[in-house]
Amino acid sequence: MLRNSRIRFLTTNINKKGGCISVRKPRVVVLGGGYGGLITVSRLQKLVGVNEADITLVNKNDYHYETTWLHEASAGTLHHDKARYQIKDVIDNSRVNFVKNTVVAINKDEKKIVLENSELHYDYLVVALGSQPETFGIKGLKEYAFGITNINSSRQLREHIEYQFATYNTEEVKRDERLTIVVGGAGFTGIEFLGELANRVPQLCKEYDIDNKKVRIVCVEAAPTALPGFDPELVDYAVNHLQRKGVDFMIGTAIKECTEKGIIVAKDDQMEEIKADTVVWAAGVRGNNVVEEAGFENMRGRVKVDEFLRAPGHDDVYIIGDCSLVINEEINRPYPPTAQIAMQQGETCAKNLSVSIREQGEMSGFKPEIKGAVASLGEHDAVGVVFGKKLVGSKASFMKKMIDNRALYMVGGAPLVIKKGKFNIL
Amino acid sequence: MLRNSRIRFLTTNINKKGGCISVRKPRVVVLGGGYGGLITVSRLQKLVGVNEADITLVNKNDYHYETTWLHEASAGTLHHDKARYQIKDVIDNSRVNFVKNTVVAINKDEKKIVLENSELHYDYLVVALGSQPETFGIKGLKEYAFGITNINSSRQLREHIEYQFATYNTEEVKRDERLTIVVGGAGFTGIEFLGELANRVPQLCKEYDIDNKKVRIVCVEAAPTALPGFDPELVDYAVNHLQRKGVDFMIGTAIKECTEKGIIVAKDDQMEEIKADTVVWAAGVRGNNVVEEAGFENMRGRVKVDEFLRAPGHDDVYIIGDCSLVINEEINRPYPPTAQIAMQQGETCAKNLSVSIREQGEMSGFKPEIKGAVASLGEHDAVGVVFGKKLVGSKASFMKKMIDNRALYMVGGAPLVIKKGKFNIL
Known part of the structure; x- marks a missing residue:
């Protein structure tokens, strides 16, 4: 066989000494x-x-990146180099021809x-x-919204947000929309990004001498619930956690348009403009x-x-x-x-x-x-189901890090886990 | 007396018990x-x-900042918090009423x-x-050029440059002007900023996966020499040092206008446009x-x-x-x-x-x-005259740091030097 x-x-190789079939x-x-x-x-x-x-x-790229870690790189809570590794380091280069x-x-x-x-x-x-x-044809999203898509887009988003904070105090007339961040989508990526962002904002406020109260984070979700498909008890935990950290939720609200100035949303035929210098689209792939x-x-x-x-x-x-x-x-x-x-x-x-x-x-x-699904809510909190068991808080957060480490282990074994793994366990 | x-x-205080002169x-x-x-x-x-x-x-502000260190904070080679301290920490608050x-x-x-x-x-x-x-009435400088003026402007400039690097690889059509930085002025501030920038650029290239060769740093100076007033031997040292690190000098060249796209310069009646997403004005106060x-x-x-x-x-x-x-x-x-x-x-x-x-x-x-003047050329190089003696290289750099530490000592004594001083001596 x-x-x-x-x-x-079968192919025919002809060399100078004569034809031969190899x-x-x-x-x-x-x-x-x-x-x-x-x-x-x-x-x-x-x-x-x-x-x-x-x-x-x-x-x-000559690197692999952890797509499921990009919400951290985007918020600036994890350096993007921690979320990527060189492909040549994890393949057998004598067996695999890598083409960038x-x-x-x-x-x-x-x-x-x-x-x-x-x-x-x-x-x-x-x-x-x-x-x-996937922008579902919503006008202006491609032009004006940032994405949590890859290493390039994540570090651009991180730097964009930081630049808004850095610029705020340089202007005589303060524009509070510089400090307004809209996240489109309360699915997995949206919620995980919000968790990191809520932790990052106080750091940015300290770095740039800005009153925390000036910052506004709004999450707009068209579906009737955050984290669709998750257990309602876990959804409540996640939403309450993020609300306590200052996130405003607009659930059952659709983004109609994204403009240079922010977004236009609609709920029950009521239109509203939310001025924001940062709009992040995290609502679909x-x-x-x-x-x-x-x-x-x-x-x-x-x-x-x-x-x-x-x-x-x-x-x-x-x-x-x-x-x-x-x-x-x-x-x-x-x-x-x-x-x-x-x-x-x-x-x-x-x-x-x-x-x-x-x-x-x-x-x-x-x-x-x-095996389950765990959504992180910042460094030390999460919600999820693992092997059929509902988890919240530090236990869920621990499991989330183990899931992240397992992905490293699957590709690069223990050496990669040691190099890039998450050990910031409470 | x-x-x-x-x-x-003398003033008159009238209290309920009657008039009295205090x-x-x-x-x-x-x-x-x-x-x-x-x-x-x-x-x-x-x-x-x-x-x-x-x-x-x-x-x-409630803080003092080291104006002479802002070129470092602007380039991102020194954190801006190292270049400032709380005023209440260095005055006798029982004697001095501080009003922010x-x-x-x-x-x-x-x-x-x-x-x-x-x-x-x-x-x-x-x-x-x-x-x-001082922009000398040059059109567009106020609107489009960044300044090395205070903590706010310095960290904004730092973040602006970083955002350009972060954005470069996100665009399908690469815009090399994102990586072009024009510095207007080869005086003290301009030269010191260039020294830091030349050290910072390789770090930014590594951070954002950019080929160093794509970056262009141009210094435009209207006067017939860089560092006017400095000994010609020291000027040569400084210019050669920066050229080796990739800085292009346009000496005897005037900035005619700054636009959204870059600058327009003139030399011997020849006009030229230099496209640059970052223009820094460091040519006068x-x-x-x-x-x-x-x-x-x-x-x-x-x-x-x-x-x-x-x-x-x-x-x-x-x-x-x-x-x-x-x-x-x-x-x-x-x-x-x-x-x-x-x-x-x-x-x-x-x-x-x-x-x-x-x-x-x-x-x-x-x-x-x-007592002298020393211009730094990055972390470990400088040129200057101290007590009448010409210095270049690591000796000059050492003296520069001593001058910086002395300024701290003058205001806050040894504790402030320990807290904010420069000890990164080769």
């Missing part, structure tokens, strides 16, 4: 060095031998990846390109537009994959992470895109790839094993 | 908690007894100070309000507009004081520091305004005030004792 597999990738190894190309892509590569490099496959990982480049297009008919200034051919493709912000443009059947950039994580009709294309759609059959709705699922998919994907490459063994069906 | 002095400030102590009001004002107060509180005078110090307020006007005929929301009457006044930026508006004879807010540091025709008004003008008779030109002179004036002013208050003793004529 192993020989069979190789025969599929066997070409299958080329596996993994797009994206996020949770899904990195786990796939780190598992695959162990599962298949050096003679069995060529593995190439393509990523826009941006994916422009997937040509699935020619089995080709178009990069910014080169091309790559694949026999097996793993699409793990992650998500993009979609799959990657490259997936859409490649012509896979998709819903907002997410592809409903088969049980083996392959794109329907494309047995050579695996799609995992935020670009994939997996249905939770218990409630007949998609699982929300999380790091947890992406990493589990990476494990399954690597196993199934090795079966495909060897044409041997049995493919594994993917079934998410949801 | 002491009694005579008191009789001058003796009022002379009121000394010191405007400004900079180098001159603070030294005046710290000396005066020792020179005159508690029954001899009421001393009031008025300052905009902004001086709006001096009414010398009514011997009255108008503050933002109150008034103060004085018998003796010390004007030590410091300098303001003038006295305080309050001094001008009070009707003292002045040249750009600076009053040519008599030998005892009093405003001509106003024996009750002392003017010291950057608002005063003292002629260097050797060259028949004014001494440049420096912290060194301001502090020496503060000493003389306090002595003369005590003579005035007591109507006893002899007034001291002021004669600056110029």
Whole structure:
């Protein structure tokens, strides 16, 4: 069987001494060095031998970042370097060819990846390109709102907020909207960012000689509750905690428009303008537009994959992470895109790839094993469910840090946990 | 004589039990908690007894800042809190009444100070309000250029530069002018700021994943040399040092206009636009507009004081520091305004005030004792003359730090040096 597999990738090499037929190894190309892509590569490099496959990982940056830690980097409570690490430090560089480049297009008919200034051919493709912000067509959000999207956007947001505080006292006529921060969305990212922001604001006030009372933090959420999908008791805990720290909630309120001056919201047909020099959009993600443009059947950039994580009709294309759609059959709705699922998919994907490459063994069906979800509320508080148990306060916060450390461990083992882990435990 | 002095400030207090005449102590009001004002107060509180005078110090902020350290705070190489200290920590609060307020006007005929929301009457006044930026009417500088003027402006400039670096990589089309910094003026402040900036830029590049080569620092100076007034050998050393660190000098080049996009310069009738998102104006200061508006004879807010540091025709008004003008008779030109002179004036002013208050003793004529001048070129390099000796490199840098520490010692003694002093000596 192993020989069979190789025969599929026969190629002709002609050297000066004469023609000869050599066997070409299958080329596996993994797009994206996020949770899904990195786990796939780190598992695959162990599962298949050096003679069995060529593995190439393509990523826009030479680093991986912890998407689920960006709310901290954005608020400035954790340095962004703590939330990223070099990809070359966690892959086997003798086994994996790392290409730092941006994916422009997937040509699935020619089995080709178009990069910014080169091309790559694949026999097996793993699409793990992650998500993009979804603005639902709300006017002005793309132009005026900041995002908690990646390292670049997070440190820009951190510096933008700091610049507003730094400028406040330089102006003769004080503009209080410099100190108003609107967060669009009370979902996971929005709530976690608010928790960090509430801790960061007093530091900024001290740094720039500003009265805390001048600062206003407003969270606008269109849904009828914060943290939709969470247990109501946990939602109450989170909202009360943030309110006590000075966050105003406008629940059941939709952002109609974002302008240079702030936002316009609507509730029960009442329109209101909130002047704010900082608007953060944290209310939704979609799959990657490259997936859409490649012509896979998709819903907002997410592809409903088969049980083996392959794109329907494309047995050579695996799609995992935020670009994939997996249905939770218990409630007949998609699982929300999380790091947890992406990493589990990476494990399954690597196993199934090795079966495909060897044409041997049995493919594994993917079934998410949801261990829980914990939303942090700043450094020492959180709410969540872990193994079916509701947790709040320092216990939840402890679990959250263990979850964060586990993500590091999954990719880089103990050395990475020691280097980047969270040990600020009360 | 002491009694005579008191009789001058007789006042009538009428209480319920009947009229009585009481003796009022002379009121000394010191405007400004900079180098001159603070030294005046710290000396005066020792020179005159508690029954001899009421001393009031008025300052905009509750802190003093080291004007001569602001280039570091502006570049971000020294935290602004290291460059300031609380005024209440260095004055005798049982002797001096500290008023945190902004001086709006001096009414010398009514011997009255108008503050933002109150008034103060004085018998003796010390004007030590410091300098303001002089833009020489160059269009757009006030609107678009940053200044190294005070704590507020310095931390705003620091954050502005950092925000440009933080934003660079978030934009699909890279705008290199985000990383272009123009410094107007190669005088003392300009050169010292460039020295810090040249050290700061590599740190910013590392923080924000930017290639050092993308950054451009340009210094534009209208005069035919950098550091006018300095020994040519020292000027060469400074310019070469900064050029090696990547600073472009445009000497003998005038800034014609500052716009939202950068500056327009002219040399030999050739006009050129330099696109830059950061323009820093460090090319000149003038006295305080309050001094001008009070009707003292002045040249750009600076009053040519008599030998005892009093405003001509106003024996009750002392003017010291950057608002005063003292002629260097050797060259028949004014001494440049420096912290060194301001502090020496503060000493003389306090002595003369005590003579005035007591109507006893002899007034001291002021004669600056110029010990030297050292311009820093970053943390470990400098150029200057100390006690007539030319110094460059680490020796000059050491002397610069000793000068900085001495300023702390003059006001707050050893405890302040320990708290805020510079001990980062190679």
